[in-house]
Amino acid sequence: MKTRTVSELLSQENVLTEVDIKGWVRTFRANRFIALNDGSTINNIQCVIDFEKFDDTLLKRITTGAAIHVTGALVESQGKGQSVEIQVESLEVLGDSDPETYPIQPKKHSFEFLRENAHLRTRTNTFSAVMRLRSTLSFAIHKYFNDHGFYYMHTPIITGSDAEGAGEMFRVSALDPKNPPLKEDGDIDYSQDFFGKETNLTVSGQLEAETYAMSLGKVYTFGPTFRAENSNTSRHLAEFWMIEPEVAFMDLAGNMDLAEDFMKFVLKYVLEHNREDLNFLDKRLQDEDKLKPQAERNEMTLIEKLNFVTDNHFKRVSYTEAIDILRNSKPNKKKKFKYPINEWGTDLQSEHERYLVEKHFKCPVILFDYPANIKAFYMRLNDDGKTVRAMDILFPGIGEMVGGSQREERLDVLREKMAALNIPEEELWWYLDLRKYGSAVHSGFGLGFERLVMFVTGMSNIRDVIPFPRTPQNAEF
Amino acid sequence: MKTRTVSELLSQENVLTEVDIKGWVRTFRANRFIALNDGSTINNIQCVIDFEKFDDTLLKRITTGAAIHVTGALVESQGKGQSVEIQVESLEVLGDSDPETYPIQPKKHSFEFLRENAHLRTRTNTFSAVMRLRSTLSFAIHKYFNDHGFYYMHTPIITGSDAEGAGEMFRVSALDPKNPPLKEDGDIDYSQDFFGKETNLTVSGQLEAETYAMSLGKVYTFGPTFRAENSNTSRHLAEFWMIEPEVAFMDLAGNMDLAEDFMKFVLKYVLEHNREDLNFLDKRLQDEDKLKPQAERNEMTLIEKLNFVTDNHFKRVSYTEAIDILRNSKPNKKKKFKYPINEWGTDLQSEHERYLVEKHFKCPVILFDYPANIKAFYMRLNDDGKTVRAMDILFPGIGEMVGGSQREERLDVLREKMAALNIPEEELWWYLDLRKYGSAVHSGFGLGFERLVMFVTGMSNIRDVIPFPRTPQNAEF
Numbered sequence: 011m012k013t014r015t016v017s018e019l020l021s022q023e024n025v026l027t028e029v030d031i032k033g034w035v036r037t038f039r040a041n042r043f044i045a046l047n048d049g050s051t052i053n054n055i056q057c058v059i060d061f062e063k064f065d066d067t068l069l070k071r072i073t074t075g076a077a078i079h080v081t082g083a084l085v086e087s088q089g090k091g092q093s094v095e096i097q098v099e100s101l102e103v104l105g106d107s108d109p110e111t112y113p114i115q116p117k118k119h120s121f122e123f124l125r126e127n128a129h130l131r132t133r134t135n136t137f138s139a140v141m142r143l144r145s146t147l148s149f150a151i152h153k154y155f156n157d158h159g160f161y162y163m164h165t166p167i168i169t170g171s172d173a174e175g176a177g178e179m180f181r182v183s184a185l186d187p188k189n190p191p192l193k194e195d196g197d198i199d200y201s202q203d204f205f206g207k208e209t210n211l212t213v214s215g216q217l218e219a220e221t222y223a224m225s226l227g228k229v230y231t232f233g234p235t236f237r238a239e240n241s242n243t244s245r246h247l248a249e250f251w252m253i254e255p256e257v258a259f260m261d262l263a264g265n266m267d268l269a270e271d272f273m274k275f276v277l278k279y280v281l282e283h284n285r286e287d288l289n290f291l292d293k294r295l296q297d298e299d300k301l302k303p304q305a306e307r308n309e310m311t312l313i314e315k316l317n318f319v320t321d322n323h324f325k326r327v328s329y330t331e332a333i334d335i336l337r338n339s340k341p342n343k344k345k346k347f348k349y350p351i352n353e354w355g356t357d358l359q360s361e362h363e364r365y366l367v368e369k370h371f372k373c374p375v376i377l378f379d380y381p382a383n384i385k386a387f388y389m390r391l392n393d394d395g396k397t398v399r400a401m402d403i404l405f406p407g408i409g410e411m412v413g414g415s416q417r418e419e420r421l422d423v424l425r426e427k428m429a430a431l432n433i434p435e436e437e438l439w440w441y442l443d444l445r446k447y448g449s450a451v452h453s454g455f456g457l458g459f460e461r462l463v464m465f466v467t468g469m470s471n472i473r474d475v476i477p478f479p480r481t482p483q484n485a486e487f
Numbered sequence: 488m489k490t491r492t493v494s495e496l497l498s499q500e501n502v503l504t505e506v507d508i509k510g511w512v513r514t515f516r517a518n519r520f521i522a523l524n525d526g527s528t529i530n531n532i533q534c535v536i537d538f539e540k541f542d543d544t545l546l547k548r549i550t551t552g553a554a555i556h557v558t559g560a561l562v563e564s565q566g567k568g569q570s571v572e573i574q575v576e577s578l579e580v581l582g583d584s585d586p587e588t589y590p591i592q593p594k595k596h597s598f599e600f601l602r603e604n605a606h607l608r609t610r611t612n613t614f615s616a617v618m619r620l621r622s623t624l625s626f627a628i629h630k631y632f633n634d635h636g637f638y639y640m641h642t643p644i645i646t647g648s649d650a651e652g653a654g655e656m657f658r659v660s661a662l663d664p665k666n667p668p669l670k671e672d673g674d675i676d677y678s679q680d681f682f683g684k685e686t687n688l689t690v691s692g693q694l695e696a697e698t699y700a701m702s703l704g705k706v707y708t709f710g711p712t713f714r715a716e717n718s719n720t721s722r723h724l725a726e727f728w729m730i731e732p733e734v735a736f737m738d739l740a741g742n743m744d745l746a747e748d749f750m751k752f753v754l755k756y757v758l759e760h761n762r763e764d765l766n767f768l769d770k771r772l773q774d775e776d777k778l779k780p781q782a783e784r785n786e787m788t789l790i791e792k793l794n795f796v797t798d799n800h801f802k803r804v805s806y807t808e809a810i811d812i813l814r815n816s817k818p819n820k821k822k823k824f825k826y827p828i829n830e831w832g833t834d835l836q837s838e839h840e841r842y843l844v845e846k847h848f849k850c851p852v853i854l855f856d857y858p859a860n861i862k863a864f865y866m867r868l869n870d871d872g873k874t875v876r877a878m879d880i881l882f883p884g885i886g887e888m889v890g891g892s893q894r895e896e897r898l899d900v901l902r903e904k905m906a907a908l909n910i911p912e913e914e915l916w917w918y919l920d921l922r923k924y925g926s927a928v929h930s931g932f933g934l935g936f937e938r939l940v941m942f943v944t945g946m947s948n949i950r951d952v953i954p955f956p957r958t959p960q961n962a963e964f
Contacts, residue, residue, distance in 0.1 A: 013736060015636065015704065032736040034702070034925045048735075049703035050636060077925040104736075105896070105926030112924050129695075129917040130924070132702040141703065145638035152629050159492065159527060161622035166955045167644065167711045168657070168688075168726055170962035180645070180681070181664065182657050182688065184715045187675050190664060198664050204657070204715055204725065205962035211645075211659065218606075218955060218964060225511070225609040226526035226618065227492065234644045234711065238661045238681055248681065249645055258525075259490060259509040259581075419582070440606040440964055447589050447607070448511045448554040449582030478643045478695060485647035485682035487695060487917055 011081070017050035019084055022094060026084040029096060031055070032104065034133065037116045038072045043089075044098075046080065049132070052139050052290050056087060056095040064101065074116050075107030075133065121474055128478050128487055136294060139287035140467045140475055143280060147463060150279035151232060151253055154272055160228040160255060165215030167234060170207050171437050178238040179210035180248075211236035216254050216454060217388070217441050220417065223256040223452055224444050230255035232459070242482050244471040247460060249480035256454035262390070262399040262416040265453035266376050269403055269412050270324045273374075277320050280466055281313075288313060288466075295468045308407070309368065312468040315406055322373035324403065327366070329380045330354065335370055336362050357384045358402075360409035367404045375404045387427045389415040390451075401455070408465050414455025421445035488558070494527035496561055499571060503561040506573060508532070509581065511610065514593045515549045520566075521575075523557065526609075529616050529763050533564060533572040541578065551593050552584030552610065598951055605955050605964055613771060616764035617944045617952055620757055624940060627756035628709060628730055631749055637705040637732060642692030644711065647684050648914050655715040656687035657725075688713035693731050693931065694865070694918050697894060700733040700929055701921050707732035709936070719959050721948040724937060726957035733931035739867070739876040739893040742930035743853050746880055746889050747801045750851075754797050757943055758790075765790060765943075772945045785884070786845070789945040792883055799850035801880065804843070806857045807831065812847055813839050834861045837886035844881045852881045864904045865918075866892040867928075878932070885942050891932025898922035 011030040019029060033048035033055075041061040045054035057080050061069055072078065079102040087095040109115075113127050114134060124131040131137040155162065168182050184204040185191065191199040200208040215231040222229040231254045238248065255268065281288065292312040299307040310318060327335075336342055336351040336358075349359045358377070366375050380400040382391060389398035399416035418424045424445055428435065435442060463475040473479035478487045488507040496506060510525035510532075518538040522531035534557050538546055549555065556579040564572040586592075590604050591611060601608040608614040632639065645659050661681040662668065668676040677685040692708040699706040708731045715725065734745065758765065769789040776784040787795060804812075813819055813828040813835075826836045835854070843852050857877040859868060866875035876893035895901045901922055905912065912919060940952040950956040955964040 017636070032927065033704075049638075049705075075925045077927040104928070105922075105924070107924040114924075129698040129920060130702070132699055138703060141640065141699070142638055145640065148639045149629055149633045152626055156626045159494070161526075161619055162625045163618065163622065163954055164711070164728055166726065166957060166962075166964065168713075168957050168962055169964075171964070178661070180659050180661055182659060183664070184655070184657055185664075187658065187660070187662075187664070187667060188673075196665075204717070204959060205957070206960040207962060209962045221606040221964075222609055222618070222954065225607070226615060227510075228526075234641070236645075240681070249643065251641055443606060445582075447582070447584040447591075448552045450509065450554040451581070477640055477699065480643060480645050480682070482681060483683040485643070485645055485684060485686050487643065487646075487648070487698075 015050035016046065016048045016053065016055045019055055019096075020051065020053055020092070020094065022084060025086065025094075028081065028099075029084045030079075030081050031057075031096070032077070032079045035072055035074055035076045035078060035107070037074060041069060044072060044078075044080075046078070047138075049138060052135055052142075052286050053092075056089065056092055057082070057098050057101075058095055059098040059101065068101065068103065071103045071106055072101075073107050073109045073112070075112045075114060076103055077105040077107075078103055121471065125473055125479070126486075135290060137474070139284075139290050140463070140469060141477065142287050143284050143291075143467055144463050144475065146280050146284050147276060147459075147466060148232070150276045150283075153279070154275045155228075155230045155255065158228070160230050160257075161222070161226050163215075163219060163222050163229045163231055164233060165212065165218040165231045167212055168205070168209050169212045170205060170209050171217075177213055179213060180236050180238045182209045182211060213237060214252065214254065214456065216256065216456065217438070219254055219256040219454065220444060220452065221440065223258045223454070224448065224450070227259075228255070228257045240482050244473070247472055247476065247479055247481060250472075250476065251459035253457045253459060254454060256452065258452045259450055260416075260453045261451050262378060262401060262453060265414050265416060265455060266324070266326060266378070266401055269401075269414060269455050270374075270376070273403070273412070274320050276462075277316050277466070281316055281320070288316075291467050291469075310406065315468075316466065318406055319374050324374040324376050325371045326376050326378065327371070329377050329397070332358070332362075332366060332375075332377050335366065339365060339370070341365060355381045355383070363402075363404040363409035364406065367406050367409075374406075377402050377404065385415070387431050387433060388417050388424070390418045391423055391427075399453075403455075405465060408461065411461060411465065412455050412457050414453065416451065416453040419445060419449045419451055421449065492527035493523065493525045493530065493532045496532055496573075497528065497530055497569070497571065499561060502563065502571075505558065505576075506561045507556075507558050508573065509554070509556045512549055512551055512553045512555060512584070514551060518546060521549060521555075521557075523555070524615075526615060529612055529619075529767050530569075533566065533569055534559070534575050534578075535572055536575040536578065545578065545580065548580045548583055549578075550584050550586045550589070552589045552591060553580055554582035554584075555580055598948065602950055602956070603963075612767060614951070616761075616767050617940070617946060618954065619764050620761050620768075620944055621940050621952065623757050623761050624753060624936075624943060625709070627753045627760075630756070631752045632705075632707045632732065635705070637707050637734075638699070638703050640692075640696060640699050640706045640708055641710060642689065642695040642708045644689055645682070645686050646689045647682060647686050648694075654690055656690060657713050657715045659686045659688060690714060691729065691731065691933065693733065693933065694915070696731055696733040696931065697921060697929065698917065700735045700931070701925065701927070704736075705732070705734045717959050721950070724949055724953065724956055724958060727949075727953065728936035730934040730936055731931060733929065735929045736927055737893075737930045738928050739855060739878060739930055742891050742893060742932060743801070743803060743855070743878055746878075746891060746932050747851075747853070750880070750889070751797050753939070754793050754943070758793055758797070765793075768944050768946075787883065792945075793943065795883055796851055801851040801853050802848045803853050803855065804848070806854050806874070809835070809839075809843060809852075809854050812843065816842060816847070818842060832858045832860070840879075840881040840886035841883065844883050844886075851883075854879050854881065862892070864908050864910060865894050865901070867895045868900055868904075876930075880932075882942060885938065888938060888942065889932050889934050891930065893928065893930040896922060896926045896928055898926065
C-alpha cells in the first residue's frame, strides 16, 4: 500500500477504507487522539485509537516526537477542527522519543532555546511554516526569472578580488595557519596558497553577473554571500543568500519596473500557495501583539502587509524630493526622528524610509537618484555630476528591501571613479573590458533573501529565517 | 517601441513593419549582412543594411563585439539558413569594439584561451549554449523537486564541523594571518576568531539536510561545496555545486526509484526546452570526432547518449553481482583493464563502470550494497555485517553520476561506526539526536551538478561548464 502524506489525506473528499501513513507524534491525549505530522503541511491529521485493542507498552511509546507508522480507515471526523481522521487499525513505533529528555515538548519554547536546537526546531509549527515559506519563495524567484527569459548563473563563492568594497571579508586559505610561508618583507606568501593568491568569500556576485548580462542579455544569481562584520544584531548574518538580476540594455526606469513586477509576483505566489502557513504566522503575530502595549503593536497584520505591496503601485520618488518631504515632516520638526534630516546628502535611516512608506505615501516607495558619494563606484553618474542612477525599494515595517542601479557604462567615467576610490584597475581588468568591448546601458538590483523571508513570515530575528544561522561566536551544526 | 529579443523575432510567423532590437555584432560581411546576437538564443538574426544609405564612419564601427541598436522591418529572408531578417532603417552603435584588441574574434579559439577570458567566453556559441543549458538544468531540478512536494533548504556554507570526512577542507578565518592569537600550548586560539571556533567551507550539506528531512519529510539542497584537494585534472574543481535530496521513511529501493525518475525528468526537460543548444553541441562533438582516430571516437552522439538514459530502464545490480561480471569479463581476462578486478571488496574505477553500462548491460546501471569499508560512516549496515545500503548510478561515457544511500537509523550501530572511525560524538551530537528522537528509515543521494552539465553538454573539461572555475593556482575574476 502506498504511503500517503498528511497533506494528501487532509485534502481527500472521499472516505478511504485503508490508508497508510508515517509521521511524528505531536501530541497524544486521552490515550485516544494522536495528532500526527509529517511536514507536508502545518496541519496534523488526527489518528484515533481504541486503546483497548492495543498493548499498554505500545501505548506508552506514543510520545511527542516519536516516529510512527499507522494504517487504518480515513473517515469523516467526529471532532471539531478537522474534516477527516484516521481510525487506527495498526500502529508501529518506528523510532521512540524519550519524553524525559526530548527537547521539543508540546508547549511554548522561546526562540532563543529553539535556536540552540536548530536541528529540531522545524518540528514546531512556527519554524516548519517559516521554512516551507522560505522554500516556496525560492521557487517563486526561480520561476519568475525562468518565465521571463533570464538565465540563472552561479557566480564564484571564493574570490580573488576584494575590490567590491561592500564590507569586511572572510579569508579562505589552505596554508598552515601556525607556520604560513612568508615573503622576504615578512608578509604572508600567498603565492604558495591553494589559489596562488589571497582569496576571500564573496560579498556579492554582481560584477561577475554583469559579464554574463553583457553576453546572454538577462541573468540572475541566487547564492550565498558573506560579511565578516562583528554585528550581533537581529538584522545581520555573516552568511546570507542574495538574489541579483542583471539586464543588458535596461535603464533605471526599466529596473524599477522589473523589481516591482518581480516583488509582486513572488508575494502573490506565496499568498496563493502557502496560505495555511501564512494564516498560522499571521495569527501568531496577532496573538503576540495583544501582549504588547498599544504603541508597539503592528499597524497592519501580516497578510495586510503583503497585500499592501501586491495591491499598490510603487511610488517613484527622487531622493531630493524625499529629503524635502522628510525635512518638512512633522516628526522631523518635532524632533521625533533619532537622526534628524537637515540637509541634502545624508543617507536615510530605516525610520525615514518607514515614514515615507507608512505615513506619507501609504504605499511601497522607490527612491532614486541618490547622492553619488553615499553609493557604490559602479553606479551610473547623472549629468548633474552629483547624483547616481541608484534606486532603493522601501517596504512597510522593514524599510529597504531592494537596492539597485543603472551601471556606469562609460569607460572613462568608471576609470575616474575607481581612481578616486583607489580601486586598482589590475584587480578589475575584466570588469573594465565590458566597457571596452560592446558596452551598453545595463542595470540590476540586489535582494537579501533573508530580509524577504522576514518580511513574508513576520519573524523579527534574521536568525529565525535561515536553517543554521552564522553569526559572531556561532557556527554550530 | 518595445525592444524585442532575437528569440522572439526568429519565432515570428508574420512580417512586421517596424521592430526594435539591441544586441552584439557577431559578424559583418560584404558591408551588408550583420549577424546579431543578444544571448536569448544560439541563433543570430540577420540585419541587412543598404550601405549607400549609411555613413562610412558608422559602417566602420560595425565590428565583431560591438553593441548596436537597430530598427527596421522584419521580412521574409532572401538568404538561406534563416526564415526572417531585418531590413535596417536606423542603426546606432551603443558600444564600440576595437577589432585590433577584442579577444573574441570570429574564428575558432582554443578552450584554454577562452578560459583566460572567461568574462567574455559566453560571447561564443559553444559557451552561450553550455551556460543556457546549465541554467535550464538548474530550473528543471528545482521544478522536479517542487512538483514532488520537496522543500528546498539552504544548508550552511561555513561549517564548524569537520567530521564528514569527505575530503580536504578550506579554512575560513577573520584572524590576523600574520599574528594569530595563540594558546598556551602554541596552537592557534580559535576562540578569538569570528565564530569562536575553527571553521571550514562545507564539503556536503547532507547531514544538515537529514535534520530537515526528519521534520519536513522531503527536502533537498542545491548549493556550493568545496574541496581543497590539489587535483589539477579535467574532472576536479575546488568549488562546485551539489544537489542533495533527503527523504524520511524512504528505503534504498525508493531512493533508486526517485533518482531514476529525477534524472529522466531533468534530461527530458532540456531535450524539450533547449533543443537548439543541444543540436549545436551535438554537431560540435561530431565534427570534433571526425578529426580523431576511429578508436577514440564517441560511440554515441550527444543526443543519443541523453536518449540512452531517458529511454532505458536503469538496471539494478548488486556490487557482488557486478564484481562477478567484471571478474569474468573479456577485458579483465585479457588484462585490458588498467585496474584488474581480482577480488570482492575493491572499489570500482570509471573503466569498470563504463564497461558495465556500455558493453555488458547496455543501459544505465544502479549498483547497490557496496562493501562497508569503502563507503561513508552514515550508510545503513546490512544484516550481513559487511555491506551497506549504498547505491551508485552509472551513466555511459562518464561512469558514476549519482551516489546515495539509505542512512543508518539505529543509534547504537551509528555510534559504533563513529567510534571505529574516531569521529567524536561531541562534534555530531545533533546528528545523533535524530536517532534518539523519532528515528526512522531515511535515504538520499548526491549529484555533482557540474558532472551533470558535462554529461548534457558533452564538454570534456569541468572548467568549461561553470562560469568562473576555481582550481589550484586559479581564482581569477
